[in-house]
Amino acid sequence: MKSKLLIFYPFMLIAFALFSFKSSIQKMVLDFSLKNVNDKIVSTSSYKNAKGFIIVFTCNHCPFAKLYSKRLNDLNAKYSKLNVPLLAINSMDSLVYEEETFELMKQKAKKDKFNFPYLQDANQTIGKLFGAEHTPTAYVIWKEKNHWTIKYVGSIDDNGEHPEKATPFISNAVDELLQNKNVTESETESFGCRIFYRKN
Amino acid sequence: MKKILIAILIIVSVINAQAQYNNLWIPDTLSGTTFNLNIKDTFRQIVSTGQQTITGGINGNFWGPTLFINKGDVVHMNVKNNLNDTTTLHWHGMHLPAVMDGGPHQTIPPGTTWQPYWTVNNNAATYWYHPHLHEMTEEQITKGIGGLIIVRDVVESALPLPRKYGVDDIPLVLTDRDFSSANQFQVVPYGDSMLTNGTLRAQYSVPAQVIRFRILNGAIERSYNIGFSDSRSFSVITSDGGLLNAPVAVTKYLLHAGERVEILVNCTGQNGTSVDLKAYNSLLAGSVAGGENFPNGPFANFLGKKDFNLLHLNIGAQTANPITNFPTSLITNVLLNSANANVTRKLTMTDSAGVPGILGPNAFILNHKLFSLNVNDYSVPLNNTEIWEITNTTAFGHPFHIHDVEFNILDVNGVAPVPAQAGWKDVVFVPGKVGPNGTPQVVRFIAKFDDFADSLHPFMFHCHISLHEDEGMMGQFVVTDKTTGIRNIEKNNPLFSIYPNPTSAKIFVKMDEKNASAYYVKILNALGRTILMLPRPDLSQGIDISSFPKGIYHLILTDEKYKQTTSKTFVVE
Numbered sequence: 001m002k003s004k005l006l007i008f009y010p011f012m013l014i015a016f017a018l019f020s021f022k023s024s025i026q027k028m029v030l031d032f033s034l035k036n037v038n039d040k041i042v043s044t045s046s047y048k049n050a051k052g053f054i055i056v057f058t059c060n061h062c063p064f065a066k067l068y069s070k071r072l073n074d075l076n077a078k079y080s081k082l083n084v085p086l087l088a089i090n091s092m093d094s095l096v097y098e099e100e101t102f103e104l105m106k107q108k109a110k111k112d113k114f115n116f117p118y119l120q121d122a123n124q125t126i127g128k129l130f131g132a133e134h135t136p137t138a139y140v141i142w143k144e145k146n147h148w149t150i151k152y153v154g155s156i157d158d159n160g161e162h163p164e165k166a167t168p169f170i171s172n173a174v175d176e177l178l179q180n181k182n183v184t185e186s187e188t189e190s191f192g193c194r195i196f197y198r199k200n
Numbered sequence: 201m202k203k204i205l206i207a208i209l210i211i212v213s214v215i216n217a218q219a220q221y222n223n224l225w226i227p228d229t230l231s232g233t234t235f236n237l238n239i240k241d242t243f244r245q246i247v248s249t250g251q252q253t254i255t256g257g258i259n260g261n262f263w264g265p266t267l268f269i270n271k272g273d274v275v276h277m278n279v280k281n282n283l284n285d286t287t288t289l290h291w292h293g294m295h296l297p298a299v300m301d302g303g304p305h306q307t308i309p310p311g312t313t314w315q316p317y318w319t320v321n322n323n324a325a326t327y328w329y330h331p332h333l334h335e336m337t338e339e340q341i342t343k344g345i346g347g348l349i350i351v352r353d354v355v356e357s358a359l360p361l362p363r364k365y366g367v368d369d370i371p372l373v374l375t376d377r378d379f380s381s382a383n384q385f386q387v388v389p390y391g392d393s394m395l396t397n398g399t400l401r402a403q404y405s406v407p408a409q410v411i412r413f414r415i416l417n418g419a420i421e422r423s424y425n426i427g428f429s430d431s432r433s434f435s436v437i438t439s440d441g442g443l444l445n446a447p448v449a450v451t452k453y454l455l456h457a458g459e460r461v462e463i464l465v466n467c468t469g470q471n472g473t474s475v476d477l478k479a480y481n482s483l484l485a486g487s488v489a490g491g492e493n494f495p496n497g498p499f500a501n502f503l504g505k506k507d508f509n510l511l512h513l514n515i516g517a518q519t520a521n522p523i524t525n526f527p528t529s530l531i532t533n534v535l536l537n538s539a540n541a542n543v544t545r546k547l548t549m550t551d552s553a554g555v556p557g558i559l560g561p562n563a564f565i566l567n568h569k570l571f572s573l574n575v576n577d578y579s580v581p582l583n584n585t586e587i588w589e590i591t592n593t594t595a596f597g598h599p600f601h602i603h604d605v606e607f608n609i610l611d612v613n614g615v616a617p618v619p620a621q622a623g624w625k626d627v628v629f630v631p632g633k634v635g636p637n638g639t640p641q642v643v644r645f646i647a648k649f650d651d652f653a654d655s656l657h658p659f660m661f662h663c664h665i666s667l668h669e670d671e672g673m674m675g676q677f678v679v680t681d682k683t684t685g686i687r688n689i690e691k692n693n694p695l696f697s698i699y700p701n702p703t704s705a706k707i708f709v710k711m712d713e714k715n716a717s718a719y720y721v722k723i724l725n726a727l728g729r730t731i732l733m734l735p736r737p738d739l740s741q742g743i744d745i746s747s748f749p750k751g752i753y754h755l756i757l758t759d760e761k762y763k764q765t766t767s768k769t770f771v772v773e
Contacts, residue, residue: 061284064243064254097284097310098729158382160243160252189382191254193241196285 025186028147032126034089034119037102037109042117044148047085052142052177054079054086054170056156057132060108061092061099062193065135067160069112075156075170076116084140084174086116091127091195092135094120124197134192140173140183151177154188221403221512222248224396226366227348227373228260231268233275239289239308239331239345240282246400247383254384256283256343262398264329264347266371269320271353276317281308286333287340291349292458293327293441293606293626294318298657298679299720299735301603304334304573305657306735314733321651322606323442323624324356326371326414326460334573334674338420338666342387344398346418348373355531356443362412362464362523370404372415372477373397374424374455374510376503389421389667390490390501394479396511403512408471409522412437414462417455421665422490422503423599423629424510425483427452428465429476435526438462441606441624443530448620452480456599457489458627458664461620468524470515477511479503487632488597489665533623535608536646541587544644545578549592549600549630549663549673563671564594564663570672571662578677582653585646593640596632598668600643603659604679607647614642627664653681656719656763693766694718694759702771706742709757720758726751736760748772 033043044053054075058065076086092100102120109118121127130139130150140152152173157166173183242261243252258264269275279289286309290302299306300316308314327349331340348371362368375398376391396402417424428434428451435447440460447464455461482505484491493505552563555570567577580586587610590600606624609617612631616622631641655678662674695712709718721734721743731753734743745753749772756767 059284061282062241064241064252092284098727099282099284099311155251155382158251161245189380189384191380191382191384193254193284 025150025153027150028144029129029141029150030147032129034121034126035102036117036119037106037114042087042119044087049083050085050143051083052140052151052174053148054084054174055130055139055141056086056088057091057127057130057135057137057139057195058088059090059092059100059135059193059195060104061097062135064160064192068136068156069114071156071163073113073115078171079174080116082174082178084178088114088116088118089121089126090118091121091124091132093124093196093198094122095198096196124195127195128197132190132195134190134194136192137190138170140170140177142177151183152186154190158188221401222399224402224404224511225262225399226397227263227371228265229268229365230265233269233273234278235267235275236278236280237264237289237347238280238282239287241284244398246395246398247379248400251383253379254343256340256345258345258347262344263373264345266348266350266365267329268350268352271320271322271324271351274317274319277315279308279314279316281310281312281314284310285336286310287336287345288332289314289329290332290603291327291329292601293322293325293460294349295321295604295606295651297652297736298604298654298659301657301659302329303332303603303658303660303676307333308733309730312730312733314735315737316735320351322351324351324353325438325440325442325624326350326416326462327441328416328418328460330418332660334571335670338389338670339387341418341666342377342385342420344385346373348414348416350414359443359530360523360525360527361437362410364519367519368407368409368523369412369414370406371397372413372511373418374415374479375418375420376422376501378501388498388501389665390499390504392502394503394508394510401509401512403514405514405516406467407517407519407522408467408469408515409518409524410526411465411467412462413465413477414460415455416460417457419457421457421667423454423456423481423484423488424479424490425452425454425481426461426463426510427478427480429478432465432475434466435464436461436620437464437530439621439623440626442533444620444623445531445533446529447526448618450620452483453620454484454488454629456597456627456629456664457666458599458601459629464526466524466526467513467515468518468522471517472515474512474514476509477513478507478509480507481505482507485634487595487634535622536585536648538587538610538646540585541646542581542584544587544589547588547590547675549590549594549598551594552672564596564598564668564673566662566673566675571674571676575676576658576678577675579680580649580677582679582681583648583650585648587644587646589642589644590628590630591640591642592630592632594632595636595638597629597641598632598663598665598673599627599629600661601627601664602647602661604652605647605649607645610644610646612641612643649679651679653679655680692762693764694757694762696757696766696768698755698768698770702773703745704773705744705746707745707755707770708742709739709755711739711759717760718757719760719763722756724754724756726753745772
């Protein structure tokens with residue numbers, strides 16, 4: 001069956017905007033598609049069995065985001081099997097900052113052996129849609145009928161340098177959702193390197 | 201047995217007392233004439249447990265290295281902006297060309313290297329460097345981007361003063377910050393927590409001799425009324441821009457945002473004791489930053505109108521060759537004479553009520569208008585000696601800073617400055633009026649503008665409270681030289697050649713016109729990103745491009761005489 005790849009066109013922005021609410025939690029998002037570092041388009045709609053996604057806005061240069069490469073691989077290894085795959089998105093302004101170019105994204109994905117798609121949000125539209133302000137910022141979105149609902153937004157965990165001491169916010173949220181429970185801690189503070197959005 | 205128990209109790213109580221403190225971080229040092237400064241996003245464990253704090257740093261993970269430079273040397277700065285945002289780096293207090301000054305006009309895009317250089321003209325004292333990007337200064341300083349500059353000269357070096365950095369000559373950068381529940385800095389004017397050199401609850405061990413503290417008020421807004429917990433006398437030896445004539449004994453010293461002071465404290469014979477350096481801010485009037493005590497709102501803070509510790513000092517064994525006495529005299533300052541002033545400029549500080557703009561009525565402004573990058577407020581003729589008279593009609597005091605020059609305070613409401621302020625300054629506190637119907641406060645200073653005429657790049661003057669500056673309490677001036685001004689004549693684009701082309705190590709520029717020189721050279725890559733920015737470059741040695749990846753580049757040259765621009769393309773292979 002031919003997959004419904006939703007290539008991101010400007011008119012779709014309007015549709016997304018209509019489905020955006022002020023608070024991130026419980027906000028609905030439609031399917032989106034972005035280019036992966038393997039030059040192929042990845043769409044949320046192509047994951048037919050996905051119950052949800054772990055969406056992480058990250059980037060190449062941010063020293064704090066760099067601390068999380070292994071943890072992102074571990075999260076994807078664990079939860080993609082349970083149909084909650086991880087998608088990493090780079091919404092940084094690559095026109096202004098060369099460190100964030102697609103070519104360097106490819107190099108980073110290779111160097112850090114990413115086992116998940118690392119997607120370029122070249123027009124910064126998906127970052128704006130989610131309201132991501134920093135890298136890293138994590139979201140857990142969950143399938144509800146024909147859209148995705150944001151169930152968690154915030155940090156990946158609460159200790160960048162010492163994972164062994166960290167409370168795993170993402171894991172906790174996904175575990176609860178997999179058990180059909182509400183997310184106990186659905187919103188935490190996100191911080192890191194600021195995503196500067198181009199003015200349209 | 202009883203004695204042993206008492207001894208154990210004493211030891212335990214001492215350990216507990218020490219445990220509440222963190223050891224003061226001392227910034228690294230760089231010295232010489234070429235300095236590589238890498239401004240970057242980073243993080244640091246500032247709160248002892250939990251999440252690291254996102255910070256900005258220069259070379260390290262908070263703040264930057266202390267630069268030791270010598271008067272008379274030509275210093276070259278390689279400033280690489282590795283933030284993902286534009287920034288600037290201003291050399292606060294340095295007397296240098298406007299195009300090297302690092303003010304809001306000398307922006308450094310992300311990924312770009314800026315290479316200013318200058319001959320150090322300043323007297324021995326403590327200066328600093330910090331971002332100055334308009335409307336982003338508060339945010340970038342809050343991240344911790346900045347550093348100290350220590351200028352040395354032969355006069356200061358000959359005096360019997362402590363100068364063993366980190367031992368008896370100790371830098372103290374005073375700031376305060378608010379932390380979120382996840383240990384992150386909040387961009388607010390006042391913080392709940394004191395940070396001395398980026399250290400919470402700082403302590404330090406000093407030898408039992410004369411200690412020199414070089415203190416910078418690097419806060420966003422707060423002033424610190426410095427004193428010691430045992431009310432001991434200490435001596436002020438510098439104002440912002442140089443040594444005073446003689447040490448001035450005080451028991452309190454009020455330091456405002458942007459100001460520096462060097463003090464001497466005599467700890468001789470006090471081995472085994474401790475004392476606290478404190479901010480006695482309960483003594484501050486409500487018109488002084490930090491003297492307010494707002495219970496709510498954006499200015500509410502835990503430290504408002506309170507006394508609090510800046511540094512806990514443990515006094516230990518004396519070092520070899522200690523300084524044990526204060527010198528009785530320092531240098532002979534020749535101050536500017538108001539009889540020689542060419543002009544008196546009158547400035548006003550008001551609130552923004554009724555001023556068109558995006559701000560509400562509660563912001564502060566200069567000369568009844570918001571700052572605009574595109575408006576030159578004053579043209580100062582080269583070699584002018586000027587009196588600047590600043591009248592503050594607001595109910596709040598403002599530390600006024602001017603770039604380019606060090607000045608002498610003439611008077612504050614007609615009264616000559618106190619001895620500790622009677623030297624070279626680049627920040628002056630203009631007090632707020634007392635009460636709603638109080639009299640406006642007037643400060644006058646005198647400065648000589650004897651160098652660095654430049655018709656394109658201005659110098660700034662502003663309130664050094666970063667929030668006020670970002671909101672528009674700022675102005676700018678150019679220094680003009682009528683003898684070299686170009687008016688009403690044809691301006692030619694500069695003609696020059698570049699060689700070798702292709703190249704791999706250096707690119708040389710040859711101006712066609714005899715005696716022509718470059719005002720600015722920028723090199724852009726094929727995508728139009730600025731890679732290198734060279735204000736007034738010395739082209740005789742060529743431009744080092746050995747680190748450039750292979751590709752096509754554009755060299756854009758603005759000439760000194762006509763300020764016209766031409767570009768040429770070259771290839772790196």
